Amino acid sequence: MTHVSVDAERCVGHGRCYTLAPDVFDADEVGHSIVRIAEVSGELARQAVAGAENCPEQAITLSR
Numbered sequence: 001m002t003h004v005s006v007d008a009e010r011c012v013g014h015g016r017c018y019t020l021a022p023d024v025f026d027a028d029e030v031g032h033s034i035v036r037i038a039e040v041s042g043e044l045a046r047q048a049v050a051g052a053e054n055c056p057e058q059a060i061t062l063s064r
């Protein structure tokens with residue numbers, strides 16, 4: 001399993017993560033990212049990687 005976290009201090013709300021990985025990330029009321037599912041594997045892990053790789057702020061951390 002891969003653990004997903006978002007650093008709220010870094011996230012500025014581009015929305016790339018929840019556009020690319022809508023099953024893993026969601027938007028709060030101001031468009032910042034929130035984690036829907038913190039422990040992912042398989043297809044959800046692939047979505048999480050896509051989100052992390054496309055975050056311009058390096059706000060997403062994936063750890064095992």
Ligand code: SF4
Nearest residue numbers: 011012014015017055
């Ligand atoms: S892509 Fe990065 S900066 Fe943009 S909403 Fe997601 S976590 Fe925040």
